[in-house]
Amino acid sequence: DAGITQSPRHKVTETGTPVTLRCHQTENHRYMYWYRQDPGHGLRLIHYSYGVKDTDKGEVSDGYSVSRSKTEDFLLTLESATSSQTSVYFCSSRGADPGELFFGEGSRLTVL
Amino acid sequence: AQTVTQSQPEMSVQEAETVTLSCTYDTSESDYYLFWYKQPPSRQMILVIRQEAYKQQNATENRFSVNFQKAAKSFSLKISDSQLGDAAMYFCAYRSARGADGLTFGKGTHLIIQP
Numbered sequence: 001d002a003g004i005t006q007s008p009r010h011k012v013t014e015t016g017t018p019v020t021l022r023c024h025q026t027e028n029h030r031y032m033y034w035y036r037q038d039p040g041h042g043l044r045l046i047h048y049s050y051g052v053k054d055t056d057k058g059e060v061s062d063g064y065s066v067s068r069s070k071t072e073d074f075l076l077t078l079e080s081a082t083s084s085q086t087s088v089y090f091c092s093s094r095g096a097d098p099g100e101l102f103f104g105e106g107s108r109l110t111v112l
Numbered sequence: 113a114q115t116v117t118q119s120q121p122e123m124s125v126q127e128a129e130t131v132t133l134s135c136t137y138d139t140s141e142s143d144y145y146l147f148w149y150k151q152p153p154s155r156q157m158i159l160v161i162r163q164e165a166y167k168q169q170n171a172t173e174n175r176f177s178v179n180f181q182k183a184a185k186s187f188s189l190k191i192s193d194s195q196l197g198d199a200a201m202y203f204c205a206y207r208s209a210r211g212a213d214g215l216t217f218g219k220g221t222h223l224i225i226q227p
Contacts, residue, residue: 033214037155042203042217043118050212058214088155098209099145099164103157 003027006091006104014112018079021107023091027104032074033058033092034066036085037106043090049074081111114139116206118218123196126226132179133189135204135220143209146180146187151201151220160202163187165209191223199225 002037003026013019017031023032031050035043035058055066063085065077074093078085091104115138137145148160158173163171163180169216170178175195179188204218 031212033215035217040219042219043157043205043215044217045214048212049216056212090157092214098207099147099162101147101159101207101215106155106157 004091004093004102004104006089006107008107009105010108012027012110012112013081016080019081019109019111021076021089021091021109022105023074023076023093025072025074025091025093025102027093027095028071029093029095030071031094032068034064034074035077035090035092036060036087037090038087044087046076078109081109083111084110086111090107114141114206114208114216116204116216116218118204118221120221121219122222122224124224124226125191127194127196129194130190130192130221131194133191133202133204133223134216135187135189137185137187137204137206137216139185139206139208141208141210145207145209146178147175147205147207147215148178148187148189149203149205149217150198152199153204157203161189194225196225196227199223 033048034046037043046099049055049068089107114118118180146163150158175192201220
């Protein structure tokens, strides 16, 4: 969707290394979300933010942290990556309309 | 917690035919949104259709329509005149109308279009 970009789009890393994924939106949306997608599981919510410095845990938050120092940026950090965190990660955002959500193009992370 | 169930891991339909994808959900809330997303091999998440729970009328978008049964907590997607470009994973999703919660997704249905 227009206005949301994720970086990097692809990353291969080794077990135990830190990884940060970035989500950047230009829509001035208040709410932002990180999901992971694995075969057989659909998308599952990791963390979300409802404003600058305001974040909360989702369904699968263990091993992940997030930060939001600016409205437009929402960072997802894996402090010490594990092979179970190999996945495709999606960022999403929304404004005041609770039914209108926008997705980034996804970031594929492989942890060896 | 809300749950979304898609009971058909895979569906196959002949081109130009009609196919219905099933979705059921569980919630204690009365005000919420339901969505169908399409994910082609490019993995882009594309909104197909959305339904507000307070609206009794079923949403339609061109060849796509839903059958929303609030009491039964059912939200099926009908695709008419199926086209090769409809082949993709389809995800049903739910979110509350209140608060900052994200989406709860089903596990998806892989739709195959037979030429």
